[in-house]
Amino acid sequence: MSLMEIKNLHKSFGGLTAVLNFNFDIEKEELVGLIGPNGAGKTTVFNLITGVYKPDEGRIFFNGQDIAGLPPYTICKKGIARTFQNIRLFNDLTVLDNVKIALHKDVPYSLMGAICRTPRFFRGEKKIEDKALEYLKIFNLDNKKDEIASNLPYGEQRRLEIARALATSPSLLILDEPAAGMNPQETHDLMNLIASIRERFKLSILLIEHDMSLVMGVCERIYVLDYGQIIAEGLPEKIRNDKKVIEAYLGEEV
Amino acid sequence: MQTIIKNWNWRKFVFEVLVLTGIFMLIQYGISNGLLNSYHQINLSSMCINIMLAVSLSLINGFTGQLSLGHAGFMAVGAYTSVVMTNMLGQPFILGILMACLMAGLAGFIIGVPTLRLKGDYLAIATLGFGEIIRVVLQNIDYVGGPAGILGITQLTTWPWLFAATVLTVVVIVNLINSSYGRAIISVREDEIASELMGINTTYYKVLAFVIGAMFAGLAGAMYAHYFYIIKPGTFNFMKSFDILVMVVLGGLGSTTGAVIAAIFITLLTAALQKWAAIRMILYAFILIVIMIYRPQGLMGNKELTTKTFGRVWGDKK
Amino acid sequence: MLEFMQQIVNGLSLGAIYALIALGYTMVYGIIKLINFAHGDIMMVGAFVGFFSVTMLGVNIFVALLAAMAFCALLGVAIEKVAYKPLRQSTRIAALITAIGVSLFLEYVMVYFFTPNQRVFPAETFSLHNYHIAGLVISNKDMFVFGSAIILMIILQYIIKRTRTGKAMRAVSIDQEAAVLMGISVDKTISITFAIGSALAAAAGVLIGIYYNTINPLMGIIPGLKAFVAAVLGGIGIIPGAMVGGFVMGMLETMVSGYGSSLYRDAVAFGVLILILLIKPSGLFGKNTGEKV
Numbered sequence: 001m002s003l004m005e006i007k008n009l010h011k012s013f014g015g016l017t018a019v020l021n022f023n024f025d026i027e028k029e030e031l032v033g034l035i036g037p038n039g040a041g042k043t044t045v046f047n048l049i050t051g052v053y054k055p056d057e058g059r060i061f062f063n064g065q066d067i068a069g070l071p072p073y074t075i076c077k078k079g080i081a082r083t084f085q086n087i088r089l090f091n092d093l094t095v096l097d098n099v100k101i102a103l104h105k106d107v108p109y110s111l112m113g114a115i116c117r118t119p120r121f122f123r124g125e126k127k128i129e130d131k132a133l134e135y136l137k138i139f140n141l142d143n144k145k146d147e148i149a150s151n152l153p154y155g156e157q158r159r160l161e162i163a164r165a166l167a168t169s170p171s172l173l174i175l176d177e178p179a180a181g182m183n184p185q186e187t188h189d190l191m192n193l194i195a196s197i198r199e200r201f202k203l204s205i206l207l208i209e210h211d212m213s214l215v216m217g218v219c220e221r222i223y224v225l226d227y228g229q230i231i232a233e234g235l236p237e238k239i240r241n242d243k244k245v246i247e248a249y250l251g252e253e254v
Numbered sequence: 255m256q257t258i259i260k261n262w263n264w265r266k267f268v269f270e271v272l273v274l275t276g277i278f279m280l281i282q283y284g285i286s287n288g289l290l291n292s293y294h295q296i297n298l299s300s301m302c303i304n305i306m307l308a309v310s311l312s313l314i315n316g317f318t319g320q321l322s323l324g325h326a327g328f329m330a331v332g333a334y335t336s337v338v339m340t341n342m343l344g345q346p347f348i349l350g351i352l353m354a355c356l357m358a359g360l361a362g363f364i365i366g367v368p369t370l371r372l373k374g375d376y377l378a379i380a381t382l383g384f385g386e387i388i389r390v391v392l393q394n395i396d397y398v399g400g401p402a403g404i405l406g407i408t409q410l411t412t413w414p415w416l417f418a419a420t421v422l423t424v425v426v427i428v429n430l431i432n433s434s435y436g437r438a439i440i441s442v443r444e445d446e447i448a449s450e451l452m453g454i455n456t457t458y459y460k461v462l463a464f465v466i467g468a469m470f471a472g473l474a475g476a477m478y479a480h481y482f483y484i485i486k487p488g489t490f491n492f493m494k495s496f497d498i499l500v501m502v503v504l505g506g507l508g509s510t511t512g513a514v515i516a517a518i519f520i521t522l523l524t525a526a527l528q529k530w531a532a533i534r535m536i537l538y539a540f541i542l543i544v545i546m547i548y549r550p551q552g553l554m555g556n557k558e559l560t561t562k563t564f565g566r567v568w569g570d571k572k
Numbered sequence: 573m574l575e576f577m578q579q580i581v582n583g584l585s586l587g588a589i590y591a592l593i594a595l596g597y598t599m600v601y602g603i604i605k606l607i608n609f610a611h612g613d614i615m616m617v618g619a620f621v622g623f624f625s626v627t628m629l630g631v632n633i634f635v636a637l638l639a640a641m642a643f644c645a646l647l648g649v650a651i652e653k654v655a656y657k658p659l660r661q662s663t664r665i666a667a668l669i670t671a672i673g674v675s676l677f678l679e680y681v682m683v684y685f686f687t688p689n690q691r692v693f694p695a696e697t698f699s700l701h702n703y704h705i706a707g708l709v710i711s712n713k714d715m716f717v718f719g720s721a722i723i724l725m726i727i728l729q730y731i732i733k734r735t736r737t738g739k740a741m742r743a744v745s746i747d748q749e750a751a752v753l754m755g756i757s758v759d760k761t762i763s764i765t766f767a768i769g770s771a772l773a774a775a776a777g778v779l780i781g782i783y784y785n786t787i788n789p790l791m792g793i794i795p796g797l798k799a800f801v802a803a804v805l806g807g808i809g810i811i812p813g814a815m816v817g818g819f820v821m822g823m824l825e826t827m828v829s830g831y832g833s834s835l836y837r838d839a840v841a842f843g844v845l846i847l848i849l850l851i852k853p854s855g856l857f858g859k860n861t862g863e864k865v
Contacts, residue, residue, distance in 0.1 A: 050451055076453035090444035092508075092556060093437075100434065101441045105453035107434040111462075114433035115426050121433065128434060168453050321665060368850050374664065375607055379804060380849045383842035386797075390839035492797075496672050503669050535680035542673035547658045550666035 001064060003028045003204050004049075004080075004172060009058035009068075011048055018044040020228040022058065026172065031198055031205045033219035035212070035239075037248055041228040042208045043085055046176055050082050051075040062172070077105055081170035083161045085177045085208075091150035095141055095160055098149050099132040102167035132167065138200075139163045139193075155186050159193075166197065172204045173197070179211045187211060191218050216240065224248065278417050285413055297525045299411065299481045302420040303474050304517040308501035309510055310470035313427050315499065316507040316556075317436070318463040319443025320370060321378040324385025325471050325498045327365075330490035332358040332472025333479035334392060337404050340480070347410040351419075351476045358472020359465045361388070366464035370457065385495055392487040403486025404479075411481035419477055423470045428510055430466065439463050443508070504545060506552030511559040516552070574707050579830045580823060585714045585783060587822020588721030592776035593799030594806070594814035594821075595728065596769030602745040602809035603765045605664065609671040610651060611773055612796015613678035616789060618644045618774025619781040620682065627694060633782070637720065640778050641771040648770025649763045657759075675792075682789035690786045717779045724775055725815060728768065732811060741765055745809065794838065798825070801845040807855025816856065820844075 002025045009022035018041045026032050036042050047053045049060060051072035060068040067075050081102075090098050108124035136142040139159040144152065152160060158178060165173060178194070179187040191214055198205055209215045215222060216236045224232040224239060226248040232239055239245055281298065284290040290298070311325045332354035339350035369380040393401045430436050441449035442456045450456045479485045501520050505512030523541070527534040593615055600608045618640040625636035655674050659667045701712045732738035743751040744761045752758055780795060781787045802821040806813025821841060828840045848855065 052447065052451070071455075072447075072450040073453050073455045076451055082451060084448070088445050088448040090441050090448065092444060093440065097437060097440075101437050101449070101454070102452045104434045104438045104441075109434075111430075111435050114435055115429045117429055124434070164452065315665075369846075372849055372853055375605075375808075376804075376849055376853050378668070379607070379800070380846055383801075383845040383849075386842045387839050387846075390836065390842075394836065500669060500672070503665055507663075507665065532684055533680075535676055536684060539673045539675075539677035539680065543655055543670055543677065546666050546670040546673065547655070550659055550662035 002026060003030075003063065005061040006049070007059045007061070009045070009048060009060065010056045011044060011053060012056060018228050019048065019055075022225075022228070022230060024223060024230070026204050026206060028171075029198065029202055029204055031194075031207070031218060031220050033207045033209060033215040033222040034225060035209065035215055035222060036225035040225040040248075042225055043176060044228075045225070046082060046174055046208065049075075049174065050080060073105075076168055076170075079169075079171040080174065081165035081168045081172075082174035083158075083165050083176055083178060085180065087157050087161055089149040089157060089161060089164070091148070093149060094146050095136065095149055095152065096129070096132055096145040098160060098164050099135050099167045100128055102164045103128050103131055105168060135163045135167045138166075138197075155182060158182070158190075162193075162197075166201065170203065172206065174206045176208050177210060178207070179209060179214050187214055190214075194218060274421060278414075281417075282413055295413075297521060298413075299416055299477075300524075301518055301521040302416045303478050303481075304498075304501060304521050305420050305514050306423045306470055306474035306477070307498045308505065308513040308517040309423055309427055310467045310474070311498050312502045312505070312507070312510060312513040313431070313439075313463050313470075314467040315502050316509065316513070317431055317443060318439050318460055319507075320460055320464065321374060322381040322464070322467075323378045323492065323495050323499060324365070324381035324383075324388075325467070326490040326492065326494035327385030327388035328358040328361055328468040328471035329475035329478065329494070330388055330392060330485075330487065331361045331468075332475025333485045333490070334398055334404075334475075335472070336476035337407050337479045337485060338398065340410065341404065341407055347415075347480065350480075351473065354472045354476035355469040356472075358475065359469035361472075362465040362468025363461065366461045366468075370460045370464060382492055382495070385490075385492055389487045389490055392490075399486070401487060403484060403489075405484050407479055407483050407485065409480060409483060411477050416477060416481075419473055423473065424510065424514065427466070427470070431510065435459075435462075440508075500542060504542075504552055506554035506556060508556035509552070509554040509558055512552055512554030512557075515554070515559070519553075575830075578708055579826050581708055581710055581714070582830075583823035583826035584819070585717040585721075585779075585822075586826060587819035588718050589776050589779050589783065589818075590795065590799045590802045590821045591815045591818025592721050592724060592772045592779070593795060594802040594818045595725070595811065596773045597800050597803040598806070598808055598811060598814040599741070599765050599769045601803070602811075603741065603762055604656070604660065604667075606656065606667050606671060607800070608769075609668070609796075610674040610678060611769070612792035612794075612799070613675050614644050614648055614651075614770045614792070615773040615777040615780070615796065616682065616787070616792035617647060617678060618770075618777030619787040619791065620686065620777075620789075621774065622778035622781060623691060623693065623787055633716075633778075637775055637778050640774040644774030644777075645767040645771040648766040648773075652763060652766040657762075679789055679792070686789060688789055690788045693781050693785050693787070713782060717783055720775065720779060724772060728772065728811070731768070737761075737764055798838075798841045801841050804845060804855055805848050807858030810855065810857045813855055813857035 004026050006022060006024040009019055011019040022045060034042050034045065044053065048055050051070055054069045058068060059066050062078055062080065065078070067078060090101060108127055109118065109121045113121045133142055133145065136145055139162065141156060141160055141163060144156070149157065149160060162175065162178065179190055182190060194205060195218060197203065207215065207219060219236060221234065222236055222239045223230055224245050231244045231248060232242045281290065285295065307325065307329065311322065314320055314322045335357040336350035336354040339345045339353050340347055365381070365384045369377060369384065372380055392398060398404055438454045439459050441452070441454060442459055446456050501516040502513050504520070505516030523538070527537055530537065593611065596611050597608060600606060600611070621643045622636040622640040625631050625639045626633065651674055655670050656667060659670055703710045703712070732741060740751070740756045740761045741764065743754065743756055744758055748758055798821055799818065802817035803814045805820060806815070806817030824840060824844065825837055828837050
C-alpha cells in the first residue's frame with residue numbers, strides 16, 4: 001500500500017480551475033518531485049494536501065485513511081508536515097522556541113500541570129528542550145538556538161523551517177521550493193541534506209522545485225503539472241525527454 | 255520567552271516568595287497602623303484591580319494577538335455575579351468569587367467561540383459589541399437594579415484578598431505563558447497558518463486564552479464590587495475596556511511585567527490628576543497620544559523585566 | 573401599514589445622518605486602515621460650530637452648516653497630521669489607541685470650555701411645519717435633514733467617481749505603494765480624505781443638532797459607534813455600503829423604538845453588528861478575501 005494516494009482531486013476558485021482531476025501516489029520512503037511552470041497549481045496541491053484549502057472533489061488517502069478536508073492541525077498530527085514557499089517562521093521567537101512549538105502536539109504534561117509547576121512539568125520541559133536541540137543539531141543550528149528567528153540569514157531560516165517541520169515527526173515531508181533564493185553551493189548542500197534526512201528518519205519527501213538540477217538530481221519520480229493537470233509522470237530520464245513537458249516550459253531548458 | 259525552564263530553581267522561588275511576603279507584610283503593617291489612609295488604600299485597591307485586568311487582557315491581546323475590546327464586559331459579569339451571590343443570596347465571599355470567575359469564563363466561552371473566527375479589526379469591533387451588549391442587558395434586568403445598579407454592597411475585599419487575587423492572576427498567567435501551552439498560544443499570534451500546520455489547534459488555543467483572560471477579569475470584577483460598595487452598568491462601558499487596553503499597549507504587547515508596570519503607572523497617573531479634575535481627562539488623553547507617537551511599542555516592547563535583569567543591575571556575582 | 577410607512581419616513585432622516593458619519597469612517601478606513609474613533613467627536617465639534625454660528629453670529633442654518641464643515645475639514649486634517657501620520661508605519665493597535673486618545677482629548681477639551689451641559693438649538697432657527705402627505709406626517713425638519721444629507725452624498729459620489737482627486741483616493745486605498753509610483757502624493761490624498769470625511773461628519777453634527785434639538789460634548793460617542801456599525805454593515809471601506817448601512821441602521825433604530833423597547837435600542841445596533849460580522853464579516857457589499865499561503 002502506498003503511503004499517500006490522491007484520487008481525482010479538484011479545486012477551483014470562483015470560476016478559475018486551479019487543480020483538475022489530480023491523481024498522485026507516493027510510496028513509503030520515496031522522494032517525489034512536483035514540477036511545473038509558474039501558476040500551474042503546485043502550491044495549491046500542497047495546500048489541499050495539508051488542509052489549508054478544502055478540495056471541491058476527490059480523496060486523499062494517507063495510510064489508508066481519507067484525510068481530504070480535515071483541518072490542518074489534524075492532518076499534521078496524522079504525519080504530514082510542510083515548509084512554505086515564502087518562509088513562515090515564528091519571527092519574534094527564538095530558534096529554539098520555533099522548534100519547541102512543533103513539539104507541542106506531544107506535550108508530556110497537562111495544562112494544570114504547567115500552571116501548578118508540577119515535577120512532571122519540569123521533566124517534560126527538559127525532554128522538549130533536549131529533543132528540540134537534537135533537531136537543531138542536525139541542521140547545524142544548535143549554536144544559534146537563542147537567536148531571534150527573523151535575525152537568521154536567509155539560508156538558515158530555510159533550514160530552520162525544515163527542522164521545525166521535522167520536529168512534528170512526520171512520515172511525509174512536503175517541501176515547497178526549499179532552494180528558492182539559494183546559490184548553487186547552498187542548493188547542492190541542501191540536496192545532500194534532504195537525501196540524508198530521508199535516510200535518517202525513514203520519511204517520504206514530496207518536493208516542489210523550480211531548480212531543475214535539484215529535482216532531477218534528487219527525485220526518484222517526478223510529476224509535471226500544467227494548468228492544474230498532470231501532463232507527465234515518471235522517472236527523471238523520461239520527464240527530461242517528454243515532449244509535452246518541454247512544450248509546457250516553452251523552450252526553458254529541462 | 256527568554257526564560258528556559260529546565261528544572262526547579264529553588265533560589266529564585268525563595269527569593270520571589272520573600273519579596274512578595276515582604277510587600278504583603280509591609281502594606282498590611284501600614285494599613286493596621288494607619289500609615290496608609292483611606293485615600294492610599296483606595297488607590298492601592300484600584301492598582302491591584304487594574305493589574306488583574308491588564309495582565310488578563312495581555313494574555314488575550316498581547317500573547318494570543320487577538321484584539322479584544324470587550325474586557326469590561328467580563329469584569330461586569332464577575333462583579334454582578336459575585337454581588338448576587340453574596341448580597342442577594344447570602345453566600346460566603348469565596349463562593350461569590352468562584353462563581354464570578356466561572357460565569358465570566360462562561361461568558362468568555364460563549365462570546366469567544368463565534369467571534370474568534372474573525373481577525374484584527376473585525377474581532378475588535380465584535381468584542382466591543384458584545385461588551386456593550388452585556389452592559390445593555392444588565393441595564394435592563396430589574397433584579398440587579400437596572401441602570402441604577404446595586405448600592406450598599408458589603409465591603410468584603412480586604413488587603414489579603416486583593417493581594418492573593420492579584421498574585422494568583424499574575425502567577426497563573428505567567429506560568430501558562432512559560433510552558434508548551436503558552437508557546438502554542440504565542441505561535442497563534444506569530445503566524446496562525448504556520449501554527450495550525452505545525453499541529454496546533456489554533457481555535458482551541460484562542461478560545462482557551464480568551465476564557466482564561468475572561469475568568470480573571472471576572473475575578474477583578476468581584477474584587478471591585480466588594481471594595482467600592484456600588485456597581486452600575488455604566489461603569490463597565492467600552493471606555494473601561496479602552497482603559498484596560500491602554501494599560502496593555504502602554505506596557506508593551508506581549509510583556510506581563512509591562513502590563514503590571516503600566517497598570518501601576520496609569521493608576522498613579524489617574525490619582526495624581528485628581529487634583530486637576532477639570533483638565534484630568536485632557537491631560538490623560540494628551541499623555542496617551544504623546545506616548546503612542548514616541549513609543550508605539552509600549553514601555554517594555556515584548557521584553558520582560560525579570561529577577562535576572564535586577565541581578566544585572568545590582569551586580570549579581572555568579 | 574400606515575404606521576409602518578411613518579416609521580420608515582422617521583427612520584429616513586436619522587439614517588441619512590448615520591450614513592453621513594459612516595461615510596467618513598469608511599473613507600478613512602479605506603485609505604489608512606484605521607478605525608478613527610475620534611470621528612464621532614469631530615461630528616460633535618461640528619455641531620458646536622454650527623450652534624455658535626447660529627446663536628452668536630446669527631447666520632442662517634445653511635451658512636452655519638458650511639461653516640461647521642469648513643472648520644471640521646481643517647480640524648480633521650490637523651488631527652491626521654499631528655496624531656496619525658507619525659504612526660503610519662507602526663502597529664495598527666498603536667494607531668487605534670491614539671485615535672481613542674484623540675477622541676478623549678476632543679471630548680474633554682469641549683467639556684472644559686463649554687461644560688458638559690446640554691445646549692438647546694434656538695427654536696427660531698427652524699420654525700417647525702408638519703406636512704401631511706398621503707396620511708403621513710412629514711416635518712420640514714425631516715425634509716431639511718434628509719435633503720441636505722442626500723445632496724452631500726451626491727456631491728461626494730461626484731468627487732470620488734469623476735474627479736482626479738477621487739481617482740487618487742481610490743488608487744491610494746487599493747495600493748499605496750503603487751499609487752506613489754504613479755505620481756500620486758499619498759500625504760495629500762490622505763489629507764483630502766480626512767478633510768472630506770470630517771466635513772461630512774460636521775454636517776451630520778449640525779443635522780443631528782437640528783434633529784434632536786440638543787447638543788453636548790459627549791454627543792458624538794453613541795451616534796459615532798452606530799455609524800461605525802453602519803459602515804461595517806455595508807462593508808467597511810466601501811462607500812455605497814456606508815450609505816446603505818446608515819439608512820438600514822436609522823430605520824432599524826426607529827423601528828425598535830417604535831415597536832419594541834427603546835431601552836434595547838442600543839443593544840440592537842450591536843446585535844446587528846455581531847450578526848453581520850458572524851455571517852458575512854466583509855459586510856453586505858464586501859468581497860471575502862482569504863489569506864494567501
